[in-house]
Amino acid sequence: MNIRPNYLRQGDTVGIIAPASPPELEKLEQGIPFLKSLGLRIKLGRHVADRHGYLAGTDEARLEDLHEMFADPQVKGIICACGGYGTARIAAQIDYNLIARNPKVFWGYSDITFLHTAIRQLTGLTTFHGPMVSSDMANEDFAPLSQLMFQQLFQPSELVYSEEISPLQVISPGEATGEIVGGNLTLIISTIGTEAELNTRGKLLFIEDVDEEPYRIDSMLNQLKMTGKLDEAYGIIVGDFKNAVPSKRKSSLTLHQVLDHYLAALNKPVMKGFLIGHCSPHFAIPLGTSAHLSTTLKTLRIAPGVK
Structure with missing residues (x-):
């Protein structure tokens, strides 16, 4: 079952949490002013400034902020402050029934x-x-396209990625439709087991990463191959x-x-060059909505992520 969150309206409150590493508070x-410029009100997680080694507070504190934001009916969306490391440490303790009862926008990347x-x-x-927030919106050169991508939260709209945005290279030709899943390759690997x-079966698998040497990417792609994840996917979207x-x-x-x-011999559409990931501009996408990947047209068309 797919659940799309309700779209945001000006005046809505969004919560900011740090479920992984601590953000630089400055x-x-x-x-934050960028989010306010969109007409949004801000609620900071109670533990967003906490530090516990390389974590933004203890597991219990970070979990508490996540639960409180989903439980608060005044909070219509949740934006993560930054990535780093730590979300896997709290995943097993999350109250997923709480989230299912209170679906809302949840936004971030990397960890x-x-x-x-x-x-x-x-x-x-x-x-x-x-x-x-702290890793991207604080930058003076926060790209106009990156800023524009937040508009998808205010109105259901199809996204289209074409070579008007960046050059795209075909690794394996084809056409495929499926839900987009994936994200950071290192974190995808950490979910296995x-x-x-x-689950990549019948999906369009999106991958990206940062600061990983070719031999490390080789190792991770090999694991996706050996676990059947590459074969089960209908297509592969290679981000930055x-x-x-x-x-x-x-x-x-x-x-x-x-x-x-x-990826070249998979006999399914695979394209690289998408500016999605640790890059600027960063083309933001919904995960879990249907999309169509065409190497003939060199396009990725993505259904709306909100309703």
């Missing part, structure tokens, strides 16, 4: 991928892979792989060689 404050996957698969809620293991260059090894395959090795 940047958090610098990012938030684990929550996107768990929430969608255990509740059916469509969530959003997009720029976050858990209750939140990513920022800083995917060798540093530990003098001799290395390139990112493109690695991608071609695992």
Whole structure:
């Protein structure tokens, strides 16, 4: 069952939480005005400024903020402050029935991928892979396209990604329709063997990552291959792989060689070059809605994420 959250209206309140690593508080404050410029009111999670080593507070504190935002009827959407590490630590303790009873916009990326996957698969809620408050909105060069992508939350609208946005390269030709799933490749791999293991059967699998060398991406794609995730998907959307260059090894395959090795012979549509991920601009997308990938037209058409 797929559940789309209600669209946002000007004057609505959105909650800001840090379910992974601690945000830089100065940047958090610098990012909030963008959300206010959209006509939104802001409610900060009670523990958003907490620190517990490399985590934004204890597991219990971060879980509490997540639950409180979903339970609060005045909060119409939840925007994550930043990624980093830590969402998998709280995933098993989340009250998914609470989320299913209170579906609302949930937005973030990177380490938030684990929550996107768990929430969608255990509740059916469509969530959003997009720029976050302290890591993106605080930047002086927050790209106009990145800003524009938030409009999809205020009105149900189809998204179309074409070469008007960036050059797209076909790795394997074809056409396919299916729900978009996925996100950060490292986090996708971390779901395997858990209750939140990513289901790619009949889906369009989206992957992206940052600061991972080609041999690491090779390892992760190999695991997706060996677990059947690549074969089960109807198509593959390759987003941005920022800083995917060798540093530990003098001799290395390139990112493109690695991608071609695992994806070129899949006999299904695979295209790379999408500015989705740790990049600027960042084309935000809903996860869990139907989309059509065409290598002939070099387009990705995505159904609305809100209702």
